[in-house]
Amino acid sequence: MCGIVGILDRFNNFSTEILNATVKSMSNRVNHRGPDSSGLWFDDKYGISIGHERLSIIDLSERGSQPMMSSDERFVIAYNGEIYNSEDIRTELSNYKVKFRGNSDTETLLEAIRTWGLENALNKLIGMFAFALWDKKNKTLQLVRDRLGIKPLYWGNFGKIVAFASEIQSFEEIPRVALSINRDALKSLVKYNYISSPLSIYDNIYKLEPGSILTIQPNGCKEIRKFWDVKHLSNNFNSYKDPKETEEEIESLITDSIKRRMISDVPLGAFLSGGIDSSLVVALMQKESPRPIKTFTIGFNNQDYNEAIYAKKIAGYLGTDHTEHYISESEAQIIINRLPYIFDEPFADVSQIPTYFVSELAKKSVSVVLSGDGGDEVFAGYTRYIWSSQYSNKIKIIPRKIRTVISDIILNTSPNITNKISKFIPNKFRPPQASDRLIKLASIFDIDDQSIVYNKLISQWQKPHEIVISEEGEEFKESINFESSKSNLYNMQVLDLTNYLPNDILTKLDRTSMSLSLEARVPLIDHRIIERAINLPDKMKISKGKGKKLLRSILSKHLPVNYINRPKQGFTVPLGDWLRGPLQEWAEDLLSEEKIIKEGFFDSSKVKSYWNEHKSGTFNRQNQLWSILMFQSWLSK
Structure with a gap:
């Protein structure tokens, strides 16, 4: 994994010396993303300067150094990511007499773009990526981000210059640019605990949204277009397929996704929480590996938050080389003071704490890890999905007025009392963090519109404009619209895949792992899996009050059922x-x-x-x- 930065200064606001020194300073701010080597390329005639910080994973030689120029010298690229079908693409490119200098996937991508054009090349890629592409012939700069937003990319518009970077802190190095707090971004932060795309914490700086290409023309005109969009995936995959055949196809795709992500020239392992997603990833990894896979888990002494006991049990059954670490309160306090530096813009999903610690634990032994992130969004694992799909209609038999009274009583009861009440629930039936879950359920108990339920469940401050001070005092503009022709479950999944997943889950994984120069790979959100799974019928996603029906069924081939069927716990503190x-x-x-x-x-x-x-x-x-x-x-x- 790597860090990329750059400035396009067409009107020579900066001298060549200042331009390159600025880009170098920007690059230094993301050195943790790529500590193995640094590179700089510039063309003073057109005011373009591009920097790169490299973390070597595939082809550790200098032939993989960046920025890299295509064989015909037309294109220059600075790239952050991994292309998992690089060898397949190289084989196809050999039919076009392409000669490669090295083995890096950067060169594969560059020659694919040269041969087929940008969008045709992107459509062939299996992987995660964010890159900047300078076309010396057409004098255009293009910024590209992968389909799901696994890798970050920010861009800023400052008068006559455009800048880009893997992390927002790099923009602080640009002279004569005053950065001001975006109040809408702050409203997003307090509402969701993250800043939603395309906003960033600063005015005039934006996240490039997943699956997008930003093109900057020689005249300065900018265009953003999508090359992939989960909302527009065809339903044709699901025609005339029975459930058994579908499960086999999904299992084959997941297995292939994991096998591709196990290719590495450096030591590799996996996060194992003991949940469905990470357990399946580890089980399939271990099936493919002749040696015990290295697995890593974080635990807590508070049993309501501790999944380490389940992870250890699963690791023992699968025969992995397992390492666990229990976080103390003093350790947590130390890392909390470092969070503002790890996360370059404010971020408030508290699972950032255990995610950092498990990344730190893994980095002691490996340079690459596989993670089960994304399984909940793709295969319907969140409690909100189960509520909407299984229970929302059933509670309507209770008159709404009575539901409102019950809701008010619970919401006005102190946590101390709800905690004590929850203790009377037998352990067998009591879910983790039972009191918190009861309060969340009470907040939606009298709401029938599922789009409102969804908005309520994903929001911390329901009315962020009442806490964030802004000149206009305007409400935070949000677009939570359910497509009427689709199920509530599908709508929730798509909204999570386009907002929550890239802006929260993947941001958390990227910043914590890359702060330690650890590459994290996410096989369950391979776009081929999503294209096959997202339009499946609800009954193939949720059954008998449990989500991730398909993943549970696949995992049952590798683990005893009693290892799988336990309440969803979540990775929190x-x-x-x-x-x-x-x-x-x-x-x-x-x-x-x-x-x-x-x-x-x-x-x-x-x-x-x-x-x-x-x-x-x-x-x-x-x-x-x-x-x-x-x-x-x-x-x-």
Whole structure:
């Protein structure tokens, strides 16, 4: 994996020396993404300068160095990613008499573009990527991001210059550019705990959305177009297929996806949480490997949050070389102070903490890991899917007025009491974090419109404009629209695949792993799998109150059923307790009324009220407070 940066300065706002020095400084800011070597290419006539930081995974020689020029010297590329069908494409290119200098997938991609054109080449790729392509003939700059947004790419428009980078911190190195906080982005952060595309925390800087190509013409005109969109996938795959045949086809695709992602010239392992997704990835990896796969797990002493015991059991059954580490509160406190530096813009999914620790654990032994991320979105694993698909219609037999009364009682009961009540549920039936789940269920118990239910369940602050101070005081503009011809489940999956997955799950995985120069690969979101699975009937995704029906069935061929059928736990931490305990002093400082008023981003009275309610145990406000704490911490770095 790598880091890419660059500036297009057509009107020579900077001298060549300043331009290249700036790009070099931008590149240094993402050196952790590629510590093995650095490269710079420029053309002073057209004001283009491109930088690259390389993490060598395939072809460790200098022949894989970047920026790289095509064999006809027309194209220059700076590329971050992995192409898993590189050898297949090379074989096809050999029919066009293409001669390769090395074995890197960068050269494969470059020669594919030279031979077939950009979009035709992209359609052939299996992999993750973000890259900048300079066309010396047409004098165009094109920025490209992979179909699912696995690899990040930001771009900024500053008057007569355009800049791009793998991480937003690189833009801070550009002279004479004043960066200001985007208040809409801040509203997104407090609503979702992440900043949704195409917004970034700064005005005039944008995330290039997944599956997109940004083209900048010689006259400065810009065009963004999609080369792949999950919302427009054909349903033809599912014609006349019985469930058994479909399962076999999905299993074959997942197996092929994993085999391709196991190709590496450096040591490789896998994250293992003990859940369905990571267990399936590890089981299929171990099936393909003649040696025990290295697996890594993070645990907590609080059993409500601890999956390590399940991971250890599964690792033992599969015969992996397993390593686990239990996180202490003191370790968590240390890493929390580093989060603003690991995440280049504010990010507030608290599972960022265990994700960092499992990445750190893995990096001690390997340079590449496979992860089960994306399985929930593709195969319908989230609780919100199950609620909408299985239970939303059943509760309508209860009159809405009665549901509203029940909802109000639960929502106005203190967490201490709901925790005590949940303890009376037998262990066999009590899900992890039972009290939190009960409160979340109560918040939607009297809502019948499933698009509103979805919006409610993915939101922390329901009305972010009431907490974020902005001149207009406008509501946060969001587009949560269900396609009426599709099921509620399908609509939720597509919204998660286009927003939650790239902006939260994949951002978290990328920043934590790359901060340690560890490459993370995600086989369950191979686009071929999504194209086959997304339009499957709901009954093939959820059955008998359990999601991921297909994955469960495939995994049952490799693990005993009792290893598989347990309540979904989630990869999280006991944040509410930490904020009342070891993190209270840290939080108290960041949330001080004086500081909040002075900085002018949040309504200080609301922040104070929520913080006092949380400290007293009246309400659990951890999710609302964490986004504010992460922004405050980022702002203070």
